[in-house]
Amino acid sequence: MKQLGRHVLAEIYGCGFEVLNDINRVEEILVNAALEAGAEVRECVFHKFSPQGVSGVVVISESHLAIHTWPELGYAAVDVFTCGEKVNPWDACNYLTDQFCAKNMTAKEIKRGIAPEACLKEAVNL
Numbered sequence: 001m002k003q004l005g006r007h008v009l010a011e012i013y014g015c016g017f018e019v020l021n022d023i024n025r026v027e028e029i030l031v032n033a034a035l036e037a038g039a040e041v042r043e044c045v046f047h048k049f050s051p052q053g054v055s056g057v058v059v060i061s062e063s064h065l066a067i068h069t070w071p072e073l074g075y076a077a078v079d080v081f082t083c084g085e086k087v088n089p090w091d092a093c094n095y096l097t098d099q100f101c102a103k104n105m106t107a108k109e110i111k112r113g114i115a116p117e118a119c120l121k122e123a124v125n126l
Helices: 023-036 089-099 117-124
Strands: 005-013 041-048 054-060 063-070 075-083 104-112
Touching: 005 089, 023 041, 023 054, 023 063, 023 089, 075 089, 089 104
Parallel strands: none
Antiparallel strands: 005 075, 005 104, 041 054, 054 063, 063 075
């Protein structure tokens, strides 16, 4: 069975309040993480919450990167979903961890779009 994509869910802890609460910096870091992983950036949407926090999505040709920050907790929840063979979602997660000066990152990878070959062939013929 072949996978269509890789989805890394990362828990990034011990980050500084200032960086996680700065919408421009968070967007810049997420875009650069996509580029570091070898992705092609298409669009970005980010929102700054009051009194603190940032959420955003970077749409890439290969899928997306998403983030939700809790600056008051020094925490960021990150999703990196990539399709194809050229982009490595772990490169993006490691870049984010480094740029946020995180003390800890835990993550797990989920294989997406795994289906028996018969299902994939049937879907192509629809």
